[in-house]
Amino acid sequence: MRAPSTPAGDRRPEPRPGLLRRRPRFRRVWLSEIVSLLGDWMSFVAVSLLALGGEGGGVVALALVMVGHHLPNALFAPVAGVLADRLDRRWLLIATSLVQGALTVAMLGAAVVGSVLAVQVLVFIRSSVGALRLPAQSAVLRHVVEEDELLEANAIASATWSVMFAVGMAVGGLIAALGPAAALAVDAASFGLSALFLWGLPPMVAEGRPAEGGTLAALASVRGDMVLAWKHAWDRPPLLDAVLAKTPVHLANGGALLLLNLLAMQLAFAGTGALTLGLLQCVRGAGTGIGPLLGVALVRRGLRGELAATGAAWVTFASIAALAVTRHWAALLAVVLAWGLGSGANWVLSSSEIQRLSPDRFVGRLSAIDNLALTVGLCAALLGGAVLVERTSAPGAAAWLGLGAGVLAWLGSQWMLRRRAAAGKKALSLQSETERR
DSSP: OOOOOOOGGGOOOOOOOOHHHHOHHHHHHHHHHHHHHHHHHHHHHHHHHHHHHSBTOSHHHHHHHHHHHHHHHHHTHHHHHHHHHHSOHHHHHHHHHHHHHHHHHHHHHHHHTTBHHHHHHHHHHHHHHHHTTHHHHHHHHHHHSOGGGHHHHHHHHHHHHHHHHHHHHHHHHHHHTTOSHHHHHHHHHHHHHHHHHHHTSOOOOOTTOOOTTHHHHHHHTHHHHHHHHHHHHHTOHHHHHHHHTHHHHHHHHHHHHHHHHHHHHHHOTTSSHHHHHHHHHHHHHHHHHHHHHHHHHHHHTTOOHHHHHHHHHHHHHHHHHHHHHOOSHHHHHHHHHHHHHHHHHHHHHHHHHHHHHSOHHHHHHHHHHHHHHHHHHHHHHHHHHHHHHHHHOOTHHHHHHHHHHHHHHHHHHHHHHHHHHHHHHHHHHHHHHHHHO
């Protein structure tokens, strides 16, 4: 017997395939990031431990390695943002991957001879090259997914970062117990494989911003282009809020990251300091993957994005406060998981808002301003925390310093944004009254 037909209005829509299946270009970008991130985090454990235990090592040496890893994001952010908005973003990603691979081979040689200074210098140079790709990575999403898919794409990217962070840190802890050379060798190879995945993408020049004049013209326009982008965000408080949202959290993260390394060496509850650090970072990485998924789910259920971001920031702050006073291994694992939940959600929610609210011609530069602000905060907390720890011999001092700075920065930015919004409403009211007259 033939089943009765279903009225057209009652038909259920066929489920769409997942974003990675229906967007092959996004899939290429995603695969490129998988291999690159896995290698990076494997080597990060090895290099951090080399800084603590190698010739000339110590707390400040560890902080300098971390700063060398992050500071170029701030120093080169303006150039990176302008290049991402003026040049072919695909070629920018490919070229930086290949150069970073070559520099990682040099880091391998420095690690083999145990030179902390050479590793610090090479980490800084490699991160300087890597800084050129960060705004391009954010801007590329506009070319490989639709606007209504940006939140999902960022959630996938964050979850991928978290999984690779967790796996890379865990495996890196194992390999670091044998020495840093193997981890750095895998990292060098990962950059080449990353470039291969990107090779099949089409050209990706910003809409409305042709690459006239090439690289030299782009470099000459850095100052003016960055000022225009900042003014664009300054006149739009919701966009400005998204651009500044990560900075308070990263101020707090800087001191906490330093404390996490020191606790791993002191407690070593997984057998060795390397394995303990790998485990703690693995759990934190898992949190940074789950947190964005929870944040996205709450936004889709009707929670305002700014409230979700505020909640994520305060989860991070509370977790770092708990980290400063926790020493039991089980409690530490729970605290770093909550820390990851908050910071991961903060990252994805703010990045999605920048991409959603910004025109394509500005998104690279606004992502660069975002990177600039958060990285300056992170590095300041790292260096300040390291000096404070060496002078007081209290590892928790680093976390309290970063946390205090982060909370103050969050309160200050919210006060400033409310004033900007009020000023905008007043200007619109005066304009409307003038037009009526």
